[in-house]
Amino acid sequence: MSTYQVPTMAEMAAKGESPEVLFWVGCAGSFDDRYKAVTQAFVKILNKVGVSFAVLGPEEACTGDPARRAGNEFLFQMQAVANIQVLNGYEVKKVVTACPHCFNTIKNEYLALGGNYEVIHHSQFLQQLINEGKVALKGGGEFKGKKITFHDSCYLGRANDVYEAPREVIKALDVELVEMKRCRTKGLCCGAGGAQMFKEPEPGKKDINIERTEEALATGANAIAVGCPFCLTMMTDGVKNKERENEVQVYDLAEMIAKDMGI
Amino acid sequence: MSFLPQVAFLIILAVAAFIITKRVRFLKRNIFLGKGETRNDQPEARWKIMLLVAFGQQKMFKRLIPAFLHLLIYVGFIVINLEVLEFILDGILGTHRLFAPILGSAYTVAINIFEFLAVAVLISCVAFLWRRNVSKVPRFTKPEMKGWPALDGNLILVIEIVLMLAILTMNATDQILANRGDEHYIALGTLFFSSLIQPLFEGMSTGSLVFVERFAWWFHIAGILAFAVYVTYSKHLHIFLAFPNTWYSNLKPKGEMANMPEVTNEVNMMLGIPTEGSNEPPAEIGRFGAKDVNDLSWVNVMNAYSCTECGRCTAECPANLTGKKLSPRKIMMDVRDRADEVGKSIDVGGPGLEDGKSLLGDYITKEELNACTSCNACVEACPVNIDPLSIILQMRRYVAMEESGTPAQWNAMFQNMETSFSPWKFSPQDRFNWADSVKNEEVSD
Structure with missing residues (x-):
């Protein structure tokens, strides 16, 4: 029996190889205890399917997204330019990431700073693998017949018009996809975007993640699917706040696919 | 007769x-108190948007x-x-x-x-x-x-x-x-x-x-x-104004924030990267970000005069929905009212922009700016493609870079990013630790 492989760009370059795609893990994917499970699930899928990939490992640094949204353009560009030097040094052409914020930044904002890559979100990547028949799904597993609702991430949906890929991934499992009232272009933010993840909300009547969680719970879904580390945190906190964590789980798409594949 | x-x-x-x-x-x-900005690319796409969104009222039908x-x-x-x-x-x-x-x-x-x-x-x-x-x-x-x-x-x-x-x-x-x-x-x-x-x-x-x-x-x-x-x-x-306003719509992905080339030159210099035109003396750098209407682009100000205060933006804004002070409609009304105030002052030979007031502070507060999640719901909701988010983010840039006035928790996040390249305070050496357990796990059949 072999173990899962997580090659780094540096290791591959030392062997004179280059992968088809770079998996950009992101800070949440690297450090957040909950989201590390998503990173691991995605890496297992890549292994299982035989995708030629690598990660930057310790050479990766924050894309700079929260600094830029909080107004600190200088810090953003310091991060971005340093990352672009690393990426261009390895002649990276294609990037996949499980974080819509990293996705948006590398895809749209690195271009003006000299970083030109084909960037896709892991929901799009998973959809391609499923469509190509590379991911052999077993028909839902523990999700079989369950009601799942999908929470649109702002930086995937409105920011980049990716609405269908995550839904196609969910539908590939044998589940019932139920929509919240505010979905797709009208999807309600989880409350963490624009660097809100890193500070307390401004004074108000309610926290945004509670508003969104109530809407998700109102669908009667057994699980809430997300495609973003910040949304995962906010929705998980919301479900806990509503004391429904025993009945309603919050999953990332990659976790659901990995679970179905039995890995 | x-x-x-x-x-x-x-x-x-x-x-x-x-x-x-x-x-x-x-x-x-x-x-045109606003700064110059060229947005004449892709004329065919622009005419099409104007025809659909302004003439055809496409977004009204939400x-x-x-x-x-x-x-x-x-x-x-x-x-x-x-x-x-x-x-x-x-x-x-x-x-x-x-x-x-x-x-x-x-x-x-x-x-x-x-x-x-x-x-x-x-x-x-x-x-x-x-x-x-x-x-x-x-x-x-x-x-x-x-x-x-x-x-x-x-x-x-x-x-x-x-x-x-x-x-x-x-x-x-x-x-x-x-x-x-x-x-x-x-x-x-x-x-x-x-x-x-x-x-x-x-x-x-x-x-x-x-x-x-x-x-x-x-x-x-x-x-x-x-x-x-x-x-x-x-x-x-x-x-x-709905017609020119839609013609000058932002055609880029909504998530993309405009680059600040004046910062890029400095960053490249700091990192020792040669840049185009780096031999030329640095141009007079104005203000970073926006404090007043003249720091915004003319498109932002036209947006403000095109706003008919329907409030669809505010009705979709997650911050406003949950009781925060931010209202994207108010942002637009404030920009228009400030431009009006400055214009009137100039017309009577008054101090104009130098009247001791500014958009930031006298009209829009930091509390409003800080409440935005940059979710683009307001931009999506606007029937005439007004972009309140662009204004909010430019003003945040002024607060962060000119005033160092961002909330303490954001400053802590900046510090983490500067020292450990992550918004959280983790050691960069630990960034790849997540792989340890996977690398030891046997591939199941």
Whole structure:
């Protein structure tokens, strides 16, 4: 029996190889205890399917997204330019990431700073693998017949018009996809975007993640699917706040696919 | 025949044209208080967006009931303005229903269509007044709608109702006079809607009827000209500005924030990367980000003058929905009000931008800016493609880079990023630790 492989760009370059795609893990994917499970699930899928990939490992640094949204353009560009030097040094052409914020930044904002890559979100990547028949799904597993609702991430949906890929991934499992009232272009933010993840909300009547969680719970879904580390945190906190964590789980798409594949 | 009415008409027309020209110059100058920005790429895509979003009202239909009512007013406005052409020519030439003999029965059909639209506009305006004042649709009762904005909205609707009533009164009395055989008036056959109100006037003497008919005619044309002047002082400007505003839409992905090249040069220098033009002396760097209207792009300011305060942005804003102070509509109103204030000051030889006030602080607070999640719901919701987020983010840049005034928790996040390349305080050496357990796990079948 072999173990899962997580090659780094540096290791591959030392062997004179280059992968088809770079998996950009992101800070949440690297450090957040909950989201590390998503990173691991995605890496297992890549292994299982035989995708030629690598990660930057310790050479990766924050894309700079929260600094830029909080107004600190200088810090953003310091991060971005340093990352672009690393990426261009390895002649990276294609990037996949499980974080819509990293996705948006590398895809749209690195271009003006000299970083030109084909960037896709892991929901799009998973959809391609499923469509190509590379991911052999077993028909839902523990999700079989369950009601799942999908929470649109702002930086995937409105920011980049990716609405269908995550839904196609969910539908590939044998589940019932139920929509919240505010979905797709009208999807309600989880409350963490624009660097809100890193500070307390401004004074108000309610926290945004509670508003969104109530809407998700109102669908009667057994699980809430997300495609973003910040949304995962906010929705998980919301479900806990509503004391429904025993009945309603919050999953990332990659976790659901990995679970179905039995890995 | 006396030329007095024609002279009076020409004077009214000239006064209206004079005031409107002056106002257009004022607005144009205010819009160009904003910084230069070139947005002429992809003209085909731009014409298409203008056609769909402004002319075709595509985004209005996200909310069906107001979209339908608004469509009736919009079509009414465009079509009834064809009749205004006849009004103006009649006024100048001293004629009455100039086109009637030329168009024959088609004229009657046209007037019937105009009357149908006048009634549709009337009903829609009443429904809109109801929504604002009786059923109180939440987005019309937000704090920024108190005072003038509420009055402005109601005035527009009342003026439109009165103008439509004037058309119907004029047609009703006009046809009674024609049927009585007054040779000045032309019998047009059945005018369906105005004939319904004819019983109100049938008992009147011919002299009174002529008075009512002439009064309605003058009231309508003078009212339309006065309304045109009023529009330049009102949120109703959207009827014109929606067109250029959509043409100059942002065509990039909504998630993309505009780059600041002046920062890039500095960053490259710090990292020892040669840049184009780095041998040239650094250009005079103005302010980072936006503190006042002149720091914004002219497109941002045009956005502000195009806003009709419908509040669809605010109704979708997650921060506003949960009781935070931020309202994207207020951001737009503030930019417009500040541009107006600066413009007026300049016109009277005042200090203009140097009046000791600024958009940030005197109009928009940091609390509002800090509440934004940059989710783009406001941008998506706007029926004329206004982008409040662009303004919010430019102002955040000023707060962060010029004032170092970001919230303490953000400053901590900046510090983490500077020292450990992550918004959280983790050691960069641990970044790859997540892989340890996977690398030891056996691949299952």
